[in-house]
Amino acid sequence: MDILVIGGSVFLGRTIVEEAMARGHAVTTFNRGRTGTDVPGAAVVHGDREDKADLERLAAAGPWDAVIDVCGFTPRVVGDSVRALNGRASSYTFISSISAYEDWPAARVDEHSPRFACAPDADETDGGYGILKAGCERAVESEFEGRVLVLQPGLILGPYENVGRLPWWLRRIAAGGKVLAPGDPDRPMQLVDARDIAVFTLDRIEAGAEGRYLVGGEAANTTMGQWLADCRAATGSDAELVWVDDDFLLEREVSPWTELPLWAPPTDDMAGVWLSDSSKAAEDGFRCRPVRETVADTWAWLKAAGLPQTLPSYRGHAGTQGIDAEKEERLLAEWEARHAAP
Structure with a gap:
């Protein structure tokens, strides 16, 4: 063609x-x-x-x-x-x-x-x-x-990602130390690799298909805890994930989705973020690789050439992915002081 x-x-x-x-x-x-x-x-x-x-x-x-x-x-x-x-x-x-x-x-x-x-x-x-x-x-x-x-x-990850969500987490975890991990580690997520969307897109075009397909990925194909563990495994880091409650972060005006990329607290306005239904696409052959493979391949890409440290403009949101290092350190200190033994 x-x-x-x-x-x-x-x-x-x-x-x-x-x-x-x-x-x-x-x-x-x-x-x-x-x-x-x-x-x-x-x-x-x-x-x-x-x-x-x-x-x-x-x-x-x-x-x-x-x-x-x-x-x-x-x-x-x-x-x-x-x-x-x-x-x-x-x-x-x-x-x-x-x-x-x-x-x-x-x-x-x-x-x-x-x-x-x-x-x-x-x-x-x-x-x-x-x-x-x-x-x-x-x-x-x-x-x-x-x-x-x-x-x-839905939420696309994988090599060549220019938004900087997964690349930010990979770089942060690779840097080691105590890493602020947001919310509930068992909270299900729904992530999709750009390569799987590409495969399905070409499959449908070759089949002469028409209509609309939602391609959000497989439901609950990872959790926040597993995803960040995959980041640690891919980078070989000894970083310590410190899990901090949603309410604690929201009370301190930490921005979901951007300051801690892909953190989606269970508030009313984000209750369906990981619940999209891709069953129509799945019936027509849409398949998703394991998230750990996406994480590992993105890290390999970053090491080989990858995303620059300073992101170019992406739809007016350049440089907004990831929490400031001093703010992260301050929040972790406050959280640990609150939970220190008397």
Whole structure:
């Protein structure tokens, strides 16, 4: 197959390109050439999807059997891309997000759950990330004149991760010492490897599939305690995990999800964060590798080349992953003083 990937130089997009090429497909990538390096062996068209002339130049480089859009964030912009590529490909796959569902992360969601009511021509000022992702989905669904496939990943980890969640934990635990471990070590999680999403995406495209799939991963495929133990095993660290209660951290205004990446205390607004239902995708072949494999492979990638110490901008959230070292030390001292023997 001839496949066009819009994006394709970082994280999930790069993983999809590598998987497609490993299967023998011819791949063209379209991106600005600013965020990451292009995958060797792929044909490359550099340009800006917000520039009409660049889109026309891209369309002229076709046709393709399939388009995979990995970096659409604004409905109006995605709609322009779709219209430019109509007639130049048989199918259009849009990589969206579980955040497109208005009930997530407060409640369990599946493909029948309501999406945010965002128009397919909305602009970036018309909502936040999840709201706009829902609008992007509608832009593809309403504008593309061919087969439409929408994939909605949950929390993605794995090599090439540019958000910095798992890389932060790996680096912190590798540094050793006492590590603030948040909440309940037995709390179930639901994580998914970018490589497994890439495999399922290509499988569905090759099968000529249409429709929407939520790909949040297997329910309870690890726990917070097991995941951090996997980080310690992968790095060979002798770090001591000090488990600190949710309430203690919340009372001290520690930010869930960012200061302690993937810490999701059981508050009402996060009650469904690890409960998404990927059964439809599983019935059609979606499979997830063990989380420990994801952790080990991400550490190997970090050691080999990996993420820089200072993250580049990622959707306006650069450098926000991970707690300040002095704050962590202060919280641990307070926690241990509270629980010291009289």
